[in-house]
Amino acid sequence: MTRYRYAMPRKARPAPVWAGMALLCGLVAAPAGALTLEFPGPATPAATQRANGASYPLPTARWEKSGLPTKLIEGTVERTAWHVDAPKLSSLDLMKPLRAQIINAGFQPVFECETEGCGGFDFRFATEVMAEPDMHVDLGDFRFLSAQRQGAAGIEAIGLLVSRSASKGFVQITRAVADDGPPMFAATNKVGTGLAPASGDTVTLATSNRPPLLPSKNSGVARLVTGGAVVLEGLDFGTGSTELTEGRYDSLAALARWLTENPDKTVALVGHTDASGGLDANITISKRRAASVRARLIQAYGIPAAQIEAQGVGYLSPIDSNLTEEGRQKNRRVEAILTSTQ
Known part of the structure; x- marks a missing residue:
């Protein structure tokens, strides 16, 4: 099987639309931390999201009625979706070479599954997936792998999700690198009670749980x-x-x-x-x-x-x-x- 690979040279030039690329490198400072994956067919990046000071709930087991078990990785998180022009390849064909390269790069599998073994559509909606049309998930045919390795800055984790449509494959890779040190503070979206402002302060109470005002009858x-x-x-x-x-x-x-x-x-x-x-x-x-x-x-x-x-x-x-x-x-x-x- 021909594989397609693209790694950005030192002097950047536009990538061919058919190529893969050096995926999500730059999350760690050391050059050895870069991860280059080769696709089993012509691949086009659809969208990328990157955030510092973020968190990624890495799935660690199948979805159950009690929810999706996860391990929270806090630090730098980058997520990229790819479209693979390989209409004859199954979701397994898409997953196998990417999985092998991730393991060869020193990652240890944490959890891997296929559709019903993941928990079906409940797993799909419990994990973080980029929106259509960037990432498409066939609820009857998808595969997932979570893996991690110890990096210089802490735990480095990968969540790999693959699926397909009738005409092409879809790959989403989430890579998270833990930062040193705890977060400065944490907050929830619950509305607090019994909180009084200090003298001279002004407090605006959350109103998200209040029913919206009724509109006019012209609806x-x-x-x-x-x-x-x-x-x-x-x-x-x-x-x-x-x-x-x-x-x-x-x-x-x-x-x-x-x-x-x-x-x-x-x-x-x-x-x-x-x-x-x-x-x-x-x-x-x-x-x-x-x-x-x-x-x-x-x-x-x-x-x-x-x-x-x-x-x-x-x-x-x-x-x-x-x-x-x-x-x-x-x-x-x-x-x-x-x-x-x-």
């Missing part, structure tokens, strides 16, 4: 009556998550007002996905997102649980083409459907 929720369904616009589940993020959602506020004003009416919240991945997994994801929206309506607005249900149909009811990213984004949605017949 698209009227289509529940005229058309039987309405797309809940602007919902944000975060990258790779099925939980609705905190924030003000006018579409939810409008729906909550309508349900409050019409207590005899019932609706179904129906989640939809694009066509990436298998049907069963997408149905589960879409139902979980609908359930998250239902929980927000119940908890934040006091809507009776009997008035709303949550369902998911995966990719079975698209409203746009799945052949474009714009179309796939439109297909990923939650709709409110009127289920009352009188």
Whole structure:
């Protein structure tokens, strides 16, 4: 098998679009710390993220109901996604040569798995994955490897995730190098109670858990009556998550007002996905997102649980083409459907 390799020379010049590259070197000061990987096919870098003073929860075992076991590496974190032009290669074909090179570089495997052995879609959504279209994960065909070695500055860890589509392979490599010394402080996103400001100080309390203000009646929720369904616009589940993020959602506020004003009416919240991945997994994801929206309506607005249900149909009811990213984004949605017949 021909492998493709690219290492940046001392005088940098543009990389050919087909090439691999010296992956994530520069995270450690010593030249020996550089890591160069060769791909099993023509590879194009899609996106790179780098942060100092960051942290990476390195997966150390399969996902269980209690969550994903991880080891936190704090320091410098760099993540790169690659597209590999190798339509005939399986996810195993993509993983094997990269895994061998990582081990040959002195890394010791911590955990490795394939799809269901990882924990299926739960693992995918519990670990950190770059957004589409930079990184694509087929929920029925992906592989993961975590490995670490002792470096001059501390523990150096790698998380390698591979998957594929019908036309190409996808590789995401996360590399983290631990810094010396503890962080200066830590904080959580929990709202504190019983905290009084010092004399002369001003404190602004967090409001993320408060229900947003209700908008005017001039909203698209009227289509529940005229058309039987309405797309809940602007919902944000975060990258790779099925939980609705905190924030003000006018579409939810409008729906909550309508349900409050019409207590005899019932609706179904129906989640939809694009066509990436298998049907069963997408149905589960879409139902979980609908359930998250239902929980927000119940908890934040006091809507009776009997008035709303949550369902998911995966990719079975698209409203746009799945052949474009714009179309796939439109297909990923939650709709409110009127289920009352009188």
